[in-house]
Amino acid sequence: xxxxxxxxxxxxxxxxxxxxxxxxxxxxxxxxxxxxxxxxxxxxxxxxxxxxxxxxxxxxxxxxxxxxxxxxxxxxxxxxxxxxxxxxxxxxxxxxxxxxxxxxxxxxxxxxxxxxxxxxxxxxxxxxxxxxxxxxxxxxxxxxxxxxxxxxxxxxxxxxxxxxxxxxxxxxxxxxxxxxxxxxxxxxxxxxxxxxxxxxxxxxxxxxxxxx
Numbered sequence: 722x723x724x725x726x727x728x729x730x731x732x733x734x735x736x737x738x739x740x741x742x743x744x745x746x747x748x749x750x751x752x753x754x755x756x757x758x759x760x761x762x763x764x765x766x767x768x769x770x771x772x773x774x775x776x777x778x779x780x781x782x783x784x785x786x787x788x789x790x791x792x793x794x795x796x797x798x799x800x801x802x803x804x805x806x807x808x809x810x811x812x813x814x815x816x817x818x819x820x821x822x823x824x825x826x827x828x829x830x831x832x833x834x835x836x837x838x839x840x841x842x843x844x845x846x847x848x849x850x851x852x853x854x855x856x857x858x859x860x861x862x863x864x865x866x867x868x869x870x871x872x873x874x875x876x877x878x879x880x881x882x883x884x885x886x887x888x889x890x891x892x893x894x895x896x897x898x899x900x901x902x903x904x905x906x907x908x909x910x911x912x913x914x915x916x917x918x919x920x921x922x923x924x925x926x927x928x929x930x931x932x933x
Contacts, residue, residue: 754918755925758902759794760806760879762928767792780898782883784828784891789882790898793933796836796874799905805867805912806832806849806879807919808901809860815893827886828894830864832901837876844874850884855920860899863920867912876933879903902926 761767763777771788774781780790810830832849849866870877881898885891902919906912918924 753923753925756904757929758926759931760901760903782896784894789880791880794877795931795933796877799870800874801872802905803869803909803912804905805916806903807865807916809857809899810864811860811897813895823889827889828891829884830896831882831884832866833880835878836874839875853920856922865916867909
């Protein structure tokens with residue numbers, strides 16, 4: 722009987738230790754994680770269309786204008802992986818016309834991207850309009866998209882824009898983008914974990930310049 726109990730104790734202890742090891746390998750939602758961003762820390766190297774107001778750490782897209790900021794990335798380090806593109810975003814809406822539902826559905830921050838081959842041909846359109854709450858004080862939300870990048874892609878062109886809805890004016894609704902990131906992950910689930918950590922400001926970022 723004593724011998725049997727010893728085996729049960731050892732088996733239980735072994736199982737507990739294995740479970741503890743498993744838990745230690747799961748990234749904590751509150752722990753800081755180190756990751757590389759393939760978008761630059763500053764907007765100084767981004768191109769502009771129209772007349773957005775751009776400083777080193779903020780790009781303001783005015784709803785009365787047709788404008789955006791964009792940048793080209795060398796995709797050699799991104800191909801055959803899953804990427805998440807995300808940005809802290811703030812929406813300022815002074816509109817009084819239309820319904821609350823119309824105002825909520827239009828003039829929102831929007832991530833858009835092209836995946837292009839070596840000849841500059843677009844092989845896939847990447848569209849990200851998902852929103853997530855953030856702990857950052859100067860941002861309403863995080864806007865993000867998660868995309869698989871196929872092999873053969875040579876350039877990823879990233880746009881930060883504003884959504885528009887036919888028949889609803891964006892005049893009076895402006896969106897600001899702060900500290901956008903592009904991170905890669907082995908799976909969509911892991912990419913979502915990184916977006917959640919980014920929203921909670923729990924990513925320790927290093928920056929790798931792959932701009933073209």
